[in-house]
Amino acid sequence: MYDIKQLEDEWKRYRKKKLKPWYIGTGIVVVLTLFIIFFQTNLKINFNTLKTYFKTSKEIIPSDKNEKSEDTVVLNKMKVKETVLLDDALEELEVKDHMIELADKLVKESDNILVDIPILDDTNEHPVDEEIVARKKIHLEIIDSTSVSGYKDVEKRFFESHDIDDALFLAKSYYKNGNYKKAEYWALEANKLDDNKEESLLIFVKSKVKLGHKNEALSILMSYVKQSDSQEAKKLLYQIENNKL
Amino acid sequence: MKSRYEVAKNVFIDSIDIDDYIDLDSSVTAYQQLQHSMNKPLKMILLFGRPGTGKSILLNRIQEKLKHQKEIHYFDTPAINEKEFFHKLFKVLTKKDLPSNTEVNFAALVDFCKKLRGKREIIILLDEAQMYGTEMMEKIRLLSDSRAVKFVVSLHKTDDEDLIAKEHFQSRIWEVIELKNATKEDQTAYIHKKLLKKNLFEIANSIKEKNMQRIHRYTKGNYRECNKLLFTIFEICEYYDKNEPSKVNYAKISDRIIEMAALKLGYIHV
Numbered sequence: 001m002y003d004i005k006q007l008e009d010e011w012k013r014y015r016k017k018k019l020k021p022w023y024i025g026t027g028i029v030v031v032l033t034l035f036i037i038f039f040q041t042n043l044k045i046n047f048n049t050l051k052t053y054f055k056t057s058k059e060i061i062p063s064d065k066n067e068k069s070e071d072t073v074v075l076n077k078m079k080v081k082e083t084v085l086l087d088d089a090l091e092e093l094e095v096k097d098h099m100i101e102l103a104d105k106l107v108k109e110s111d112n113i114l115v116d117i118p119i120l121d122d123t124n125e126h127p128v129d130e131e132i133v134a135r136k137k138i139h140l141e142i143i144d145s146t147s148v149s150g151y152k153d154v155e156k157r158f159f160e161s162h163d164i165d166d167a168l169f170l171a172k173s174y175y176k177n178g179n180y181k182k183a184e185y186w187a188l189e190a191n192k193l194d195d196n197k198e199e200s201l202l203i204f205v206k207s208k209v210k211l212g213h214k215n216e217a218l219s220i221l222m223s224y225v226k227q228s229d230s231q232e233a234k235k236l237l238y239q240i241e242n243n244k245l
Numbered sequence: 246m247k248s249r250y251e252v253a254k255n256v257f258i259d260s261i262d263i264d265d266y267i268d269l270d271s272s273v274t275a276y277q278q279l280q281h282s283m284n285k286p287l288k289m290i291l292l293f294g295r296p297g298t299g300k301s302i303l304l305n306r307i308q309e310k311l312k313h314q315k316e317i318h319y320f321d322t323p324a325i326n327e328k329e330f331f332h333k334l335f336k337v338l339t340k341k342d343l344p345s346n347t348e349v350n351f352a353a354l355v356d357f358c359k360k361l362r363g364k365r366e367i368i369i370l371l372d373e374a375q376m377y378g379t380e381m382m383e384k385i386r387l388l389s390d391s392r393a394v395k396f397v398v399s400l401h402k403t404d405d406e407d408l409i410a411k412e413h414f415q416s417r418i419w420e421v422i423e424l425k426n427a428t429k430e431d432q433t434a435y436i437h438k439k440l441l442k443k444n445l446f447e448i449a450n451s452i453k454e455k456n457m458q459r460i461h462r463y464t465k466g467n468y469r470e471c472n473k474l475l476f477t478i479f480e481i482c483e484y485y486d487k488n489e490p491s492k493v494n495y496a497k498i499s500d501r502i503i504e505m506a507a508l509k510l511g512y513i514h515v
Contacts, residue, residue, distance in 0.1 A: 013515045
């Protein structure tokens with residue numbers, strides 16, 4: 001009998017050689033499968049990114065269209081000037097905030113004198129501070145809002161909070177932007193909330209003049225001058241009468 | 246104790262034993278064709294095919310079957326030289342031994358054959374005829390022309406042998422019988438019949454259809470190669486049976502053993 005061990009070794013080598021193409025083939029198939037899976041996954045990611053991109057675009061485009069449909073000319077101007085406008089408004093509103101703060105403090109102080117309960121001083125002071133902080137937060141939100149939709153947000157917020165600052169802000173912004181009808185509307189809204197607010201009345205009158213209702217504007221302003229003897233109001237009256245507005 | 250595979254192995258020893266002749270569809274056809282041709286008034290019949298296609302066993306078989314009916318002689322191995330061949334032929338024709346220190350006169354032998362015409366019909370089966378030289382084949386042709394002696398010439402089928410056939414027998418051979426390698430079905434029947442002839446039923450059953458396909462692929466249906474492969478397969482089985490029985494599956498011959506045998510015989514290579 002020949003050496004069976006040698007034959008067995010030879011057979012093992014033969015088997016290895018025979019199976020080699022299968023191993024290589026299987027390897028290639030596995031690599032290709034992995035490559036296809038990897039490629040498809042990548043495609044999905046890109047596709048999703050594109051989807052997200054198109055969705056965002058779609059969301060932006062209709063809002064622009066809506067704005068344009070409402071008042072295309074005004075919004076075009078607003079887009080250009082919005083940053084400047086917001087900064088100006090912020091300055092004025094911040095001034096108002098200081099005034100409100102001072103007024104509130106005076107009111108509180110007078111309350112403290114009347115009630116004469118020192119403990120309540122502390123308890124009353126904190127909510128005021130919180131209120132101020134809250135108001136400041138609102139202003140910050142306006143500053144951050146660099147798009148046209150920022151005005152929409154302020155309007156929406158006004159209908160929920162009925163904050164006179166928001167109404168005044170909108171009245172001034174629209175007036176400066178040349179949208180006198182809206183300026184008139186928001187000045188009136190501000191005046192409804194506080195008819196002693198001279199600023200709202202002045203914007204209202206100026207908007208009336210710009211809209212061509214000069215007589216009506218003069219009538220309102222003159223009755224206010226008589227009532228308040230305000231220097232600002234007199235100055236405006238002079239400007240309107242001499243067509244210098 | 247004697248391994249069952251030892252008996253199986255011996256079944257496939259490559260020998261021309263007429264008792265081991267297996268009747269297959271293809272071999273029966275070849276046999277009948279040859280017998281039919283021999284009854285025709287032909288001078289020469291060419292039996293050709295690749296080595297191991299069963300030419301020799303067919304000649305043996307026909308000689309064995311017809312020896313009592315016809316004057317038929319089988320020349321298995323070619324004579325070393327012309328002298329020896331004519332000594333052999335002289336004995337067949339004259340039924341006498343040639344006296345020592347004498348030589349056959351070919352012209353006298355042809356004349357003798359011519360005289361036998363119509364009286365006797367002698368059939369000479371020449372195996373491995375490709376080994377005869379050109380001159381010798383020419384003399385055989387002249388003898389066949391006497392019509393008293395008919396030659397059945399068995400040749401290997403190669404390009405050279407085809408040339409021999411063309412050059413020496415083209416004008417005289419009236420019948421050509423070609424033997425081909427076995428089909429898978431014939432080879433399967435051949436292996437099974439061989440084993441069953443020795444009552445090795447279980448071993449025959451252990452060679453499954455797939456094993457048969459593999460064996461046929463390696464041997465290309467050649468009977469001699471088939472015998473060699475089966476012999477080696479059972480030799481390996483015998484070794485395992487005696488030394489490492491755990492490596493033998495008695496119910497089925499494993500591909501591994503067939504491949505080992507094929508490696509041993511050079512059908513496949515590392």
